Amino acid sequence: MKTQIFKILLVNNLFYKSVKFKFTLYLLPLFLNFIYQLLELKSNIQKEKSIKSTIFTVLLLLFCSITIGQGLRLSHHDFSRASWSGNEYCKPCHTPHNANLEVPDSPLWNHQVTSSVFEMYTSPTLDGVLGQPLGKSKLCLSCHDGTVAVDNHSGFTNGTAFVGFGNISTNLRNDHPISVIYDSALADVDGYLHDPSSTSSGLGNTIEVDLLENDRLECTSCHDVHISRNTQGCVGCHQIQAGGGMVTKSLSLWKSNDGSALCLTCHKK
Numbered sequence: 694m695k696t697q698i699f700k701i702l703l704v705n706n707l708f709y710k711s712v713k714f715k716f717t718l719y720l721l722p723l724f725l726n727f728i729y730q731l732l733e734l735k736s737n738i739q740k741e742k743s744i745k746s747t748i749f750t751v752l753l754l755l756f757c758s759i760t761i762g763q764g765l766r767l768s769h770h771d772f773s774r775a776s777w778s779g780n781e782y783c784k785p786c787h788t789p790h791n792a793n794l795e796v797p798d799s800p801l802w803n804h805q806v807t808s809s810v811f812e813m814y815t816s817p818t819l820d821g822v823l824g825q826p827l828g829k830s831k832l833c834l835s836c837h838d839g840t841v842a843v844d845n846h847s848g849f850t851n852g853t854a855f856v857g858f859g860n861i862s863t864n865l866r867n868d869h870p871i872s873v874i875y876d877s878a879l880a881d882v883d884g885y886l887h888d889p890s891s892t893s894s895g896l897g898n899t900i901e902v903d904l905l906e907n908d909r910l911e912c913t914s915c916h917d918v919h920i921s922r923n924t925q926g927c928v929g930c931h932q933i934q935a936g937g938g939m940v941t942k943s944l945s946l947w948k949s950n951d952g953s954a955l956c957l958t959c960h961k962k
């Protein structure tokens with residue numbers, strides 16, 4: 694666990710910049726609050742034997758006492774504290790000029806694109822036809838298949854920081870199908886799917902408009918890469934329990950999946 698934590702800290706280099714730049718006198722009240730929480734935590738540690746959750750909790754308290762995040766800030770997509778990002782938020786993924794056009798319709802892309810060949814999901818009941826990952830999914834997989842370094846951006850290709858827990862590998866047979874056309878015709882054939890062109894996504898428009906890319910379901914149909922739902926940084930997703938334990942609920946989804954709400958947006962089961 695320790696090495697994993699340090700891996701995260703190294704990838705994002707969070708600890709370093711937070712302390713160096715944000716820890717000014719004006720944050721003193723927050724710091725005192727942190728000390729208070731730490732003392733509280735100490736008494737919990739004596740009760741709680743899990744070192745894993747303790748180290749985790751200490752780290753989270755430290756971060757959230759120092760600064761409050763919003764959206765990307767203090768998420769796992771916040772690379773601004775890493776030296777290789779030029780301390781910028783957007784640069785590892787976007788550039789205003791000389792963008793990478795390998796993936797059609799990509800938003801001014803600045804990260805090296807994966808060239809892996811993927812194994813795709815199959816099942817006897819699958820009605821859609823799955824080719825290789827396309828569009829936005831390919832952009833995600835350019836870090837999340839574990840073959841391209843996270844710091845390979847702006848033309849740099851010798852990076853050394855790779856995804857850790859978020860490595861979903863090039864084997865997508867055990868992952869929800871992606872890059873599949875999801876239209877009224879598929880919904881007709883399947884019978885267990887809502888019609889995307891007429892069903893509300895619950896986010897303001899239809900499934901087709903809010904969640905699909907050129908009628909295709911992609912990683913971005915479920916995930917918001919800019920994590921706009923999060924207004925609290927680390928503790929938005931890692932919720933510290935009264936007893937000192939912790940639960941993780943990712944706000945990187947477009948909507949909460951409580952009661953499988955996300956799944957039931959498209960599925961009629």
Ligand code: HEC
Pocket residue numbers: 765770782783784785786787800829832833913917918919
């Ligand atoms: C980890 C990579 C990553 C980072 C960091 C990132 N983006 Fe994005 N961005 C993406 C991906 C992938 C898409 C396409 C997915 C989508 O449209 O939902 C995208 C889409 C966009 C779009 C076009 C679609 C839209 O949502 O309007 C804009 C504009 C954008 N990003 C701006 C930014 C800005 C500004 C920053 C920095 C504050 C930023 N992004 C940081 C990956 C990233």
Ligand code: HEC
Pocket residue numbers: 701704768769770785786804829832833834835836837843855856857858859860912913916917918920943944945
């Ligand atoms: C520039 C590299 C990069 C790109 C591009 C990228 N990610 Fe990530 N993502 C990371 C890293 C690094 C982590 C931290 C976890 C780790 O180290 O394994 C992460 C974590 C996550 C997490 C887990 C934490 C959370 O917020 O729930 C999700 C989900 C995620 N990414 C989804 C996506 C999706 C979807 C896309 C494409 C729209 C994407 N990522 C694009 C690098 C990237």
Ligand code: HEC
Pocket residue numbers: 830833834837858859860861869870871911912913914915916941942943944946950
């Ligand atoms: C059908 C919806 C759906 C699609 C499509 C989808 N995901 Fe996810 N993903 C989820 C849900 C739900 C979770 C669990 C979130 C949580 O823990 O709260 C998740 C979790 C993750 C995590 C965190 C992994 C961890 O260890 O907890 C990563 C990284 C991730 N997804 C990346 C991706 C990438 C990359 C793609 C595209 C190749 C993708 N997802 C496509 C729904 C989806």
Ligand code: HEC
Pocket residue numbers: 697698701707749752753756767768769857858920923926927928929930931941942943944945
């Ligand atoms: C948008 C949601 C989100 C935010 C914000 C977030 N995390 Fe996470 N984090 C996750 C998810 C999802 C996982 C994977 C949990 C799992 O698989 O059990 C995770 C895992 C971790 C892990 C364990 C990594 C491992 O290798 O097992 C650490 C440490 C961590 N987060 C620290 C942080 C810190 C520090 C912050 C604030 C800078 C933060 N997280 C912000 C969603 C988030």
Ligand code: HEC
Pocket residue numbers: 815816817818819820821822869870873874875879883886900904910914915955956957958959960
């Ligand atoms: C944006 C719409 C959407 C969301 C959200 C979504 N799915 Fe799907 N799901 C689909 C589509 C489209 C297919 C492909 C169906 C087909 O081709 O037969 C699919 C396929 C599947 C399959 C495989 C079906 C088979 O016949 O092999 C399962 C299982 C599944 N989804 C479960 C889930 C779960 C669990 C969630 C929530 C975490 C979820 N889905 C969220 C649209 C969605």
